[in-house]
Amino acid sequence: MTQQTAPLADEPAGARNPASAGGAVTLTGLGKEYGDFTAVHPLDLTIPEGSFFALLGASGCGKTTTLRMIAGLEDPSGGTVRIGDQDVTGLPPYKRPVNTVFQNYALFPHLDIYENVAFGLRRRGVKSVKGQVEEMLELVELGHLARRKPHQLSGGQQQRVAVARALINHPKVLLLDEPLGALDLKLRRQMQLELKRIQTEVGITFVHVTHDQEEAMTMADTIAVMNAGRIEQLGAPTDLYENPRTTFVANFLGQSNLIEAQVAGTSGDDLLLSVGDGRLAMPTARCVPSVRAGDKLLAGVRPEKISIVHADDAAEVPEGRNKITGRIVDASFIGVSTQYVVNSPWCPELAVFAQNVERDGRLVPGAEVVLHWSPAHTFGLDAAQDIEAGEVNA
Amino acid sequence: MAALSTAPAGAPAEVPPVPPGAAARRRRLVPYWLLLPGILWLLVFFAAPMVYQASTSVQTGSLETGYQVTWHFATYWDAFREYDVFYLRSLIYAGIATVLCLAIGYPLAYTIAFKAGRWRNVLLVMVIAPFFTSFLIRTLAWKTILADDGYVVTVLDKLHILNVTASLGITADDRVLATPLAVVCGLTYNFLPFMILPLYSSLERIDPRLHEAAGDLYARPFTTFRKVTFPISLPGVVAGTLLTFIPASGDYINAELLGSPSEQMIGNVIQSKFLTVLDYPTAAALSFMLMAAILVIVSVYIRKAGTEELV
Ligand SMILES: Nc1ncnc2c1ncn2[C@@H]1O[C@H](COP(=O)(O)OP(=O)(O)OP(=O)(O)O)[C@@H](O)[C@H]1O
Ligand SMILES: [Mg+2]
Numbered sequence: 001m002t003q004q005t006a007p008l009a010d011e012p013a014g015a016r017n018p019a020s021a022g023g024a025v026t027l028t029g030l031g032k033e034y035g036d037f038t039a040v041h042p043l044d045l046t047i048p049e050g051s052f053f054a055l056l057g058a059s060g061c062g063k064t065t066t067l068r069m070i071a072g073l074e075d076p077s078g079g080t081v082r083i084g085d086q087d088v089t090g091l092p093p094y095k096r097p098v099n100t101v102f103q104n105y106a107l108f109p110h111l112d113i114y115e116n117v118a119f120g121l122r123r124r125g126v127k128s129v130k131g132q133v134e135e136m137l138e139l140v141e142l143g144h145l146a147r148r149k150p151h152q153l154s155g156g157q158q159q160r161v162a163v164a165r166a167l168i169n170h171p172k173v174l175l176l177d178e179p180l181g182a183l184d185l186k187l188r189r190q191m192q193l194e195l196k197r198i199q200t201e202v203g204i205t206f207v208h209v210t211h212d213q214e215e216a217m218t219m220a221d222t223i224a225v226m227n228a229g230r231i232e233q234l235g236a237p238t239d240l241y242e243n244p245r246t247t248f249v250a251n252f253l254g255q256s257n258l259i260e261a262q263v264a265g266t267s268g269d270d271l272l273l274s275v276g277d278g279r280l281a282m283p284t285a286r287c288v289p290s291v292r293a294g295d296k297l298l299a300g301v302r303p304e305k306i307s308i309v310h311a312d313d314a315a316e317v318p319e320g321r322n323k324i325t326g327r328i329v330d331a332s333f334i335g336v337s338t339q340y341v342v343n344s345p346w347c348p349e350l351a352v353f354a355q356n357v358e359r360d361g362r363l364v365p366g367a368e369v370v371l372h373w374s375p376a377h378t379f380g381l382d383a384a385q386d387i388e389a390g391e392v393n394a
Numbered sequence: 395m396a397a398l399s400t401a402p403a404g405a406p407a408e409v410p411p412v413p414p415g416a417a418a419r420r421r422r423l424v425p426y427w428l429l430l431p432g433i434l435w436l437l438v439f440f441a442a443p444m445v446y447q448a449s450t451s452v453q454t455g456s457l458e459t460g461y462q463v464t465w466h467f468a469t470y471w472d473a474f475r476e477y478d479v480f481y482l483r484s485l486i487y488a489g490i491a492t493v494l495c496l497a498i499g500y501p502l503a504y505t506i507a508f509k510a511g512r513w514r515n516v517l518l519v520m521v522i523a524p525f526f527t528s529f530l531i532r533t534l535a536w537k538t539i540l541a542d543d544g545y546v547v548t549v550l551d552k553l554h555i556l557n558v559t560a561s562l563g564i565t566a567d568d569r570v571l572a573t574p575l576a577v578v579c580g581l582t583y584n585f586l587p588f589m590i591l592p593l594y595s596s597l598e599r600i601d602p603r604l605h606e607a608a609g610d611l612y613a614r615p616f617t618t619f620r621k622v623t624f625p626i627s628l629p630g631v632v633a634g635t636l637l638t639f640i641p642a643s644g645d646y647i648n649a650e651l652l653g654s655p656s657e658q659m660i661g662n663v664i665q666s667k668f669l670t671v672l673d674y675p676t677a678a679a680l681s682f683m684l685m686a687a688i689l690v691i692v693s694v695y696i697r698k699a700g701t702e703e704l705v
Contacts, residue, residue, distance in 0.1 A: 073606050093609040106607040110625045119621075120611035165611070 022084045023049040023172035023205040025070060030079035032065050039065045041229045042079055047173075047207060047222070049084075052199050054216035055209045057226030058252070058390070063209040064103065066226075067175050070207065071100045083172055094123075099166035103177040105158050107150035113137070113161050114146040120169040136168040139198065156187045163195070167202065176208045180215065192219050213253050213392075217241070225249050227390065241302075245288050247381055250300050252390030257306070259299045259324075259347045260383065263291045270375060273299055276346035280322045280378065287380030296383035303351040305377040308340060310360060311368035321372040326350065328367050338363075342371060451678035461674065470679045477663050477680060481687065484659040487574070488643035491581035495589040495638045496631065498582070503593035503630075504623075508602070521590050529584060533651045536580050540570045540652070547571075572654035580648035588637040596630025597623070632699045640688055660684055 024047060031042035040062040047053045055063045068074035070081055072093035080089045088096050099120065108116050117136055118129045126132075137143045140160040150158055159179055166174055176195075180188045196219050199206045210216050216223050217237040224234040225248070233240060233249045244250035247258060261273040261280060271287055273280040280299055291297055301322075309317060317323060326344030333356075340352040340363070352371060354363075363369065451469060455461035474481075506517045524532055539546055547570050550556050559565040564575040600623060608618040624631075646661030660680065667677035 071610060073610070093606070094612045094614055098610075100607070100610045102603055102607060104603070106601065106603040108604060108607070108622060108626075110622075119608070119613075123612040123617060123621075169611070 024084060025173055025205065025207065026082040027066075027070070028080045028082070030066070030069060030076050030081060032062070032069060032074065033077040038229055040069070043231055045224065045231065045234070047205060049172075049205055050203050051222055052196070052206045052208065052220045054220030054223045055207065055226060056213060056216040056223050056253070057211060059211055061226045062229040063211070063226055064177055067100070067177050067207065067209050070173070071098055071175055072096050073100075097172040098175055099169050099171040099173075100175040101159075101162045101166050101177065101179045103179070103181060105150075105162040105179075107158060107161055107165070109150055112147050112149055113142060113153070116150065116161055117165050117168055119165060124169070132168060136164045139167075139201075140164045140194075155182050156191060159183065159191060160194075163198065167198070167204070170202075171204065173205045173207060176206060178209055178211070180210070180212075188215070195219065217253070223253075225252060227252075243286065243379060244300070244381070246389070247298065247385045247387055248390035250379075250381065250390070251388065252392065255303055255351055256300045257303060257347070257350045258381070258387050259301075259350075260387070261297050261299045263293050263295045263297055265293050271380065273297060275299070275324070278324060278346065280324075281375040282322075282378035282380055283376055286376075286378065289380070289382040291380070298381040298383050298385070298387060300379045300381055301373055301377055303339070304337075304353040306350070306352045306371050306373045308342070308352050308354055308363065309370050309372070310362045311370055312362075314370045317370055317372045320375070322375050322378060324350070324371045326369060326371065328363060328365050328369055331363065331365055340369075342369060344371075447678040447681060450674050451682055453675050457672055466675070469675045470683065473676045473679045474683060477660065480658060480660040480663050481684070483657070484643045484661065484684075485687070485691070487578055487581060487649075487657075487659060488639050488645075490578050491585060491642050492589075492635050492639040494578070494582040495586050496635060499586055499589035499593055499634065500631075503590050503597055506590075506594055507597035507600075518594070521587050521594075524587065530647060530651075533580055533584065533647050536576070536583065537571065537651055540576050540579070542569045542571060571652060572657070574653070574657055576652040577649050577657045577659075580652045581642045581645060584645075584648065585638040585642050588641070589634040592633035592637060593627065593630045596627045596633075600626050628699065632696065635695075636692060640692070643688060644684060 025045075026047075027043060027045040029042040029044060030040070031038065032040040043066070055066060057063050065074060069076045072088065072091060072095075076089070080087055082088065083097055086097075108119065111119070114133055114137070118133045121129045121132060134143065134146075137146055140163060142157060142160055142164070145153065145157065150161065153161065159182075162179065163176075179195075180191050183191060192215055195206075195208075208216070208219060220237060222234065223237055223240055225232045225240065227248045233245050235243075240249060240253055244253065244256065247256075250256035250258065259275055259280070261275045264272045264274045264279070266272060266284065267281070269284055270281045271284045271291070273282065282299060287297070289295075289297070311325065314325075324344050324347070326342040328340055329343050329349075330341040332339050335356075337353045337355050338359070340354065342350045342352060344350060350371060449463055450461070452463055452465050452467060453461040454464045454466045454469075502521075506514055506521075510517050538544065541547065547556070547568075550559075550570070551568055556565055556568055556570075559575055560568075564578075565573040570576050570579075604622055604626070605618055608622045609615070613621060643659075644661050646659060646665050649657050649659045649662050650665075664677050664680045664684070667673045667680065
């Protein structure tokens with residue numbers, strides 16, 4: 001996860017350019033209803049120019065609908081869409097400075113690759129398209145296939161044609177609707193890097209829709225997590241990962257252990273929690289709801305932040321760590337790490353990812369263990385939520 | 395003519411006694427067995443009559459003395475010289491009817507495919523509904539519709555449209571019946587479903603996202619139609635025009651019922667040569683020449699439609 005900070009450090013272009021510049025997208029109260037079903041609740045969102053923005057959410061949560069409203073392919077039930085300084089809400093798609101890479105490419109079957117890519121330029125009356133088309137085909141490394149028809153290409157190649165066909169128009173905003181959805185894992189990873197490279201190269205605002213949280217985290221510099229037609233949380237990948245504000249985000253983006261706890265009191269900057277007859281501590285600043293002693297709370301910790309030791313070595317756990325005892329019910333060896341599932345009397349099925357540095361042979365299912373982690377790695381969520389929201393059944 | 399070469403050499407219905415263990419060979423023969431009914435059908439109802447007619451066309455003689463094959467190819471030339479106007483008229487009427495069918499059928503097929511929503515099936519049934527009555531009866535119905543004192547003619551007359559059509563030479567004497575207009579209308583009406591159905595099936599298959607993609611790439615709705623929808627539907631256009639043009643150019647019912655002697659098409663001539671005058675050689679020769687003409691026109695058309703630069 002560490003490399004995700006890179007795009008942040010290197011300034012999101014939006015920071016340089018005020019939101020009014022060419023490629024910023026501003027949605028104000030934008031919503032969509034189908035009959036009495038609300039596909040997208042009115043949402044306010046600003047996507048800075050030049051950013052790689054990911055719209056992440058489970059299937060059916062309204063991502064495509066949002067994207068289509070930006071592209072002009074769907075009429076919003078309310079609200080406005082602005083691109084740069086221009087209100088485009090009432091404009092038909094062909095008048096908007098946006099291009100779309102469709103979920104299943106929608107390449108023109110009767111035209112060859114060259115003409116597919118040239119389509120937008122020709123419609124705008126550009127006279128000599130040759131140079132630009134060739135350059136664009138080079139960018140996506142398809143120059144040698146220019147005269148093939150779409151059905152003669154592999155899925156990954158078609159996907160690159162779809163990107164080239166949209167990008168060649170130098171839109172202010174490029175909309176990508178799960179463009180990698182149909183590809184196998186390896187190609188997907190490769191295309192993610194490629195898209196990221198292209199985006200850095202051309203500096204256009206990318207709005208990328210996906211339901212793959214890993215994809216969103218590797219590619220985007222800002223992620224909006226959508227759930228049931230609402231944006232639950234928006235931020236940089238590291239920020240969303242470290243500081244989820246809802247159980248949905250905590251479970252959907254990576255994996256989280258959520259422990260039902262009760263606030264016992266405070267100690268300096270820390271909040272003290274009781275879990276059964278055990279005690280946990282966490283920074284008050286990382287607690288989302290404001291709580292008082294006696295309130296219920298969900299204490300969260302990411303599986304890789306937890307260390308696991310055999311109960312016989314419990315004495316070696318340093319002071320000041322959050323500790324929970326339990327019994328291993330499952331251990332799966334993944335290669336770089338081992339994933340344990342640990343049952344403790346107060347919280348069932350805690351997930352623990354341990355790096356395979358020095359494997360302890362005693363850590364097998366049935367073994368009594370102590371889990372411990374730094375209080376600073378604990379976050380607190382409102383207990384009045386579905387604790388399993390957004391869980392991905394892997 | 396060329397058609398003579400279709401004379402087949404008896405079907406190679408080779409059915410060897412299967413040696414043991416020749417299952418693989420038997421499996422290889424399966425496709426031929428499956429083709430057999432079709433081939434037999436073609437032999438009995440297409441190839442054999444063709445050979446028979448081909449031989450008829452080069453016979454001479456009379457009903458009384460009987461006909462002999464004398465390789466009298468001059469029949470072709472004589473028949474052509476005598477009836478060339480009818481060929482021309484047939485092709486022109488069929489061509490106009492085809493163009494009209496396309497002009498009426500394309501918007502209709504487009505609407506059914508993209509705009510009809512839940513009315514789609516109802517509309518399709520309405521396209522096919524005329525087939526529930528016979529061709530002959532439907533054409534006779536047009537005789538009533540276009541009758542001299544009927545509403546249509548009265549209204550057209552009141553609107554002075556008949557003056558316009560008369561000056562174009564497609565109607566005469568304030569009537570529609572027994573004019574080229576009536577015959578072409580009949581042809582258009584009767585063959586319209588053969589145009590609409592292939593058009594519909596090729597349009598219906600077009601992914602609506604292609605329209606969205608075109609719009610997204612700065613094509614206005616009409617440009618989208620011109621550059622995306624229409625080119626993709628071309629196979630339907632070709633199929634529809636062939637299914638309309640070919641039967642229309644050989645048709646004689648419409649000219650017979652809705653036209654006068656001066657609208658007679660080549661089909662009428664062939665029909666009367668066969669059934670009234672009983673001049674079989676000429677009738678057969680005329681049939682072969684019609685077939686050849688259609689073959690030439692169709693192959694030129696397909697060649698052109700197939701290679702046309704669509705961008
Ligand atoms: N034309 C429509 N009529 C009624 N409901 C619709 C229509 N289009 C979409 N919906 C509903 O709106 C919701 C959001 O759809 P949308 O296509 O935006 O989902 P999505 O987030 O893109 O999902 P996926 O990841 O599966 O593509 C869904 O529940 C869907 O059933
Ligand atoms: Mg979608």
